[in-house]
Amino acid sequence: MRLTIDKALAPRFALLCLGIWLNAADTLVTATIMPSVARDIGGYAYFGWSVAAYLTGSIVAGACSGKLSLAMGLRRATAFSGLVYAVGCAMSALAPEFVTFILGRLVQGLGAGAVVALCYVAITALFPESLWPRVYGAVAGVWGAATLLGPTLGGLFAAAGFWRGAFWMFVVQAIIFIAAVMVMLPADKGDAARGRVPVPQLALLVLAVSLIGAAGVVASPRLAVGLAIGGAIGMAAMLAVNAKTHDRLLPKSAADLSTATGLGLLTIFSTEAAVIGFTVYGPAFIQAQHDASPLLAGYVVGAIAAGWTLCALLVGKIPAERDGRFVRVGVVVILLGALASAWLTPRGTLVETALAFALLGAGFGLCHAFIARRTIGGAPADEQAVASGAVPTSQLIGGATGAAGAGAMANILGFSHGIDPTLAADRGPLLFAAFLPLAVVGVLAAWRLGGR
Structure with missing residues (x-):
C-alpha cells in the first residue's frame, strides 16, 4: 500500500501538509516582510516581539493542545485552533499600529502551535498504523518546502508593497484548512480531562x-x-x-546538569537563544546594507534553514554509538557560524553573509537530532514522553527569549527607529555578538553531553 498513489489517503495527507505548512512557512514569510511592516506602521522598537510573541503563543498552545483535544474532541479542537490562527492573521493584516500587530502575532502563535500539535495527533486517526512512519517522514518534507517557498512568498508581497496580503493569504489557507478538517476528521465527543495544563x-x-x-x-x-x-x-x-x-512543562531533571536530559535541554535552549537574532534582524540589516530586495534578503536568511536541512539529511543514518562526536562537532560549528555571521551580517557581502548563515544552519543539522536522542534517552522511562515534548518546547523557549533579548539589545544600540547603514556597520556586530556567550554555554553543555 503506497501513500503516494492511494487516492483515498491523498486528501488526508494534503490536509496534514496544509496544517503543518501554516506554521512552517509563517516564520520565514514574516521575517522577510518585517522591514516593510516596520516602515509602514512603525515599531522598530518592538521588532523582536514579532517573533517572541509568536513563539510564546506556540509554547502555550503546544502545552494546552492535548487538554483541548480531550475537552472538545479532535475534530472540533483542530478546527477551533485553525480559527484562532485565522483571527490572529487577520489582526496582523488589519493592524493600524505595531501593538495590534504584535497581539495578532501572539494569537497566530496560539493557533499555529495547537494546529501543528493536533495535526500530529490526527495522523493516528487518519492513517493505518502501518503507514505512520511513512507519514511522519513525508510530513517532515513540508518544513523543507517552507524553507524554499517562505522567503519567496514574503519577498513577493513585500516587493509589491502589500505586506498585509501575506497575512490575508494565510487567512484564506486557514479557512480552507478548517473546512477540510470538518469534512475529513472523524466526529468525536470530548472526553473528561486527563491531566492538567502546567x-x-x-x-x-x-x-x-x-x-x-x-x-x-x-x-x-x-x-x-x-x-x-x-x-x-x-x-x-x-x-x-x-x-x-x-503537571510538568519540562522533565523534572531539566535543571539538573548532572543528567543527559538537563545538559541536552540546556544546549538546545542556549544555541537557539544565541542565534535567533539573525532571523529577527537579518533581513532588515541585509536590506539596509546592500539595498537588497525583500526577496533576496529572505533567501539569504533562508540559508540557515537550507544548511540545517542538508546536513540533517547527510547524517540521518549515523549509528547511536557515534552520535557523541556529532553532538560536539555540531555545536562547535554553530559557534563558528554565529561568530562569522555576527561580523558579516552588518559588514560582509551578500555571498559572505549567506555562507556564514549556511554554516550556522549546518551546525544545527549536524547535531540537533543526536542531542534530541540523548536528551530523551537520558530521561527515566516514566518521563520519556515529557522529554520528547520538551525538546521542541526548549527550542521555542530559547527562540522566544532570544528574540525578546535581541529586540532589547537593538533598542539599546540605537536601532529603535530603523537600521541606519552607518550605525549598522559600527554597532551591528555588537548586536549579534552580545548573545555569543549563550552559544559558548551551549558548547560547554554539549561537550559534556557528547562525552557521556
Missing part, C-alpha cells in the same frame, strides 16, 4: 519573556537592567516550580 510554569515563562522584551523599550538604563534580571529570575522560578509539580 499553568504556573506557563505563566512564569510568559512573564519572564515579557520582562526581557520590556527591557528594551524603557527609557531608564537602571530599569532596563532590572527588567532583564527579573526575566532571568522568572526563568529560574519556572524551572524550580516545574521540578516540584506533577
Whole structure:
C-alpha cells in the first residue's frame, strides 16, 4: 500500500501538509516582510516581539493542545485552533499600529502551535498504523518546502508593497484548512480531562519573556537592567516550580546538569537563544546594507534553514554509538557560524553573509537530532514522553527569549527607529555578538553531553 498513489489517503495527507505548512512557512514569510511592516506602521522598537510573541503563543498552545483535544474532541479542537490562527492573521493584516500587530502575532502563535500539535495527533486517526512512519517522514518534507517557498512568498508581497496580503493569504489557507478538517476528521465527543495544563510554569515563562522584551523599550538604563534580571529570575522560578509539580512543562531533571536530559535541554535552549537574532534582524540589516530586495534578503536568511536541512539529511543514518562526536562537532560549528555571521551580517557581502548563515544552519543539522536522542534517552522511562515534548518546547523557549533579548539589545544600540547603514556597520556586530556567550554555554553543555 503506497501513500503516494492511494487516492483515498491523498486528501488526508494534503490536509496534514496544509496544517503543518501554516506554521512552517509563517516564520520565514514574516521575517522577510518585517522591514516593510516596520516602515509602514512603525515599531522598530518592538521588532523582536514579532517573533517572541509568536513563539510564546506556540509554547502555550503546544502545552494546552492535548487538554483541548480531550475537552472538545479532535475534530472540533483542530478546527477551533485553525480559527484562532485565522483571527490572529487577520489582526496582523488589519493592524493600524505595531501593538495590534504584535497581539495578532501572539494569537497566530496560539493557533499555529495547537494546529501543528493536533495535526500530529490526527495522523493516528487518519492513517493505518502501518503507514505512520511513512507519514511522519513525508510530513517532515513540508518544513523543507517552507524553507524554499517562505522567503519567496514574503519577498513577493513585500516587493509589491502589500505586506498585509501575506497575512490575508494565510487567512484564506486557514479557512480552507478548517473546512477540510470538518469534512475529513472523524466526529468525536470530548472526553473528561486527563491531566492538567502546567499553568504556573506557563505563566512564569510568559512573564519572564515579557520582562526581557520590556527591557528594551524603557527609557531608564537602571530599569532596563532590572527588567532583564527579573526575566532571568522568572526563568529560574519556572524551572524550580516545574521540578516540584506533577503537571510538568519540562522533565523534572531539566535543571539538573548532572543528567543527559538537563545538559541536552540546556544546549538546545542556549544555541537557539544565541542565534535567533539573525532571523529577527537579518533581513532588515541585509536590506539596509546592500539595498537588497525583500526577496533576496529572505533567501539569504533562508540559508540557515537550507544548511540545517542538508546536513540533517547527510547524517540521518549515523549509528547511536557515534552520535557523541556529532553532538560536539555540531555545536562547535554553530559557534563558528554565529561568530562569522555576527561580523558579516552588518559588514560582509551578500555571498559572505549567506555562507556564514549556511554554516550556522549546518551546525544545527549536524547535531540537533543526536542531542534530541540523548536528551530523551537520558530521561527515566516514566518521563520519556515529557522529554520528547520538551525538546521542541526548549527550542521555542530559547527562540522566544532570544528574540525578546535581541529586540532589547537593538533598542539599546540605537536601532529603535530603523537600521541606519552607518550605525549598522559600527554597532551591528555588537548586536549579534552580545548573545555569543549563550552559544559558548551551549558548547560547554554539549561537550559534556557528547562525552557521556
